[in-house]
Amino acid sequence: MNSQKWMSVQFFIFFFTWGVFLPYWTGYLTNVKDLSVASASVIMGAGMIARAFSTLILFPELTKRYSIHLFLRMLAIGSLATFVLYIPLSSFTMLLLITILFSLVYPNLLPAMESSASLLMQKDRIHYGRSRSFGSAGFMAAVLVIGFATARYGEQAILWVMIGALAFVVLATALKAPTALIDKPKKEHQVSTWQLAKVLLQQKEFLIALTIVILIQGSHASYNSYSFIYLQDIGVSNSWIGVIINVAVLAEIVLFMLADRIFGKSKVQTMFMIAAIGATVRWIAIWLFPFASVFVATQVLHAITFGLAHYAFIQFIARTLHKSSIPTAQGLYAAFAMSLSSALLTFMGGYLYDLQPGLAFLGMAVFSVPAIILILAQRSKLQA
Template sequence: MNANKWMSMQFFGFFFTFGIFVPYWSIWLVADKNFSPDQAGIIIAIGLLTRAMTTFFLFPLASQYMGLARLNQWVVFLSVLLFVLLIPANSFLAVIVTTFFISLLYPMPLAMHEAMASRLMKKGEIAYGRSRSFGSFGYIVALLLMGIMISILGERVIIYVMIGGLLLFALLASLRAPSTLREKNDPAGMSIKKLFQSKSFVFVLLLCVILQSAHAAYYSYAVLFLGNLGVRPEYIGFLLLIAVIAEIVFFFISDSLFKKGSVTTLLMFSVTASIVRWMSLFLFGNVFIFILSQLLHAFTFGLTQVAFMKYLDRHIKNQFFPYAHGLYAALGLSLGNGLLTIVSGYLFSISPSYAFLGMAIICLPCFLLIYLLKVTLKNHNDHKKSNEERQMHAN
């Protein structure tokens, strides 16, 4: 099996389960376990905090002792067992403890699969965008399937579909991986301190964390925002799907569309799209503008992801990929999102549109960061060119 197909299957397997876990888990906790919404919120919050710890500490550490393909297999097999343990767990404490251990393992592919893709990109074995599009496709399939299953069998079915999805993921993870991913990571010189010694990495990381975290108001309050606009509940899901469809199309064509684009140019597009998207929701409170803004998800989320991958491919060595993706997932997809959810919640309570104004304002410093990144990369390239010329003269 070629690397592109294998990586596509891993993205599909994980995000299929993520499409069940993220939107439906609170529903299952309330409907099947009979917890109050506040209790469900506490369980989910503990999971999010643990997820940040997993991608920041546990994944980079584990990748030093085990090949990424083998780690992928262990993570999904153990996740199946842990989710099964949730079925008989009925007390609040038992579910919290089980959730803690689930959150140590199950979210690891958020960083691990990106690190795998980075390593395969470095070897020229995959087209990242096309492979990653299968993850977004898996997420949509899960959303639609869960909606049908719940309407037929009720909310109790969520845990069983989740376990079924994990078994499918386990089957895909057991397929023979590309040889690049069966090798152990070389720990020589691998430290987060060395990664932060690169100014350009710090700027790129800050940019991508801000841009991804600025989705907090959309992820947490889009449903309420649409409800305030008078959209009926049965139509809200379809409006939210537009963003994921735009993301899939973008990833599918991004490899050819942005093959030669510089990282700073890609990030400039992403920052501009983010400010336009969030400002349009602040200024124009109507459904048509919301639909148009959904198309910009391809750039606010997808292009940010592609730019980060391109930067790593061009400027970072293989052994640093676990740390780089661990940081990105922990800060941009977990902690940053959580902090800005609190900020956007406060703003939403004043006026729903203010939440999106806040996200647009948070993106404004990104223009300065792009300028600093451009200067840093230029200085680095000039220094590298000067060293090469000195070597040529010496020879």
């Protein structure tokens, strides 16, 4: 199996699990474990904080000790082993503890996958967008499976589909990996994670790019955590919820398939600006028009609000950083843009959702608008 195919398989199977956990787990906690939206928000937010710590500290440190492929295998096994603990647990305290434990392991698969892709872009010249589109396809497949499974068997099916999907991740990471991912890190060239992070954050261009992507990706917190229950609240059936969520994923697949051709030579600042404007329009529209038809229409914007912002940052680090800095950069991205910002905004979104569901989405525009302002103010610093 060549590097391009190997990466595509890994992305597909991992993002299948992501497509189960990200949009549906809050719904599982409220519908199956009988938690309130506020309590589920606390659990998910705490998990994201643990995820931020793990991807910022544990991920870069462990990639210095183990090859990226061995680390992927360890994470896959650890994720499955911790997730099965959800089966017997029901109390708020125990669900909180197991979510924190799971979040210290499972989310590291994401920066590990992205670091693998970045290394293979440099070493084997794989097309990132092509392989990443398989990840979006995996996410879409998961949403469809969950939509129909919950319609037939109830929300309890979410748990069992996730367990089965994690078992496939274990099998996928056992496949023979490209040589670039098997090589052990050379200790004589290593510096501490904190030193690498400090060096990166002292680079103004990197700090600006990271801040922009934190604001844009963080603004997806309410969408990621509350879309499932929001669509239920406005009267959409579970089977149709799966179809509606997949509109976003399908748009994302198209974006990643065409990204290298359309945006491969575009400036990072241009891609960020398109994403930030799209996010602002998206969240305001959902608040203004609480109808399923409008929600479906805004799903198309996911291709640019999430997909293009992500692609822009991956291109930024591939174009500007040495390979030794990539795991740390991915750790910072995963910790702050995909975890900590989402955790804080999930808490806020849960409070706003209890006041009025649409406010949870409007509140996210408070973070996408500053991204637009920052891009305009610092456009001369983003020349990658």
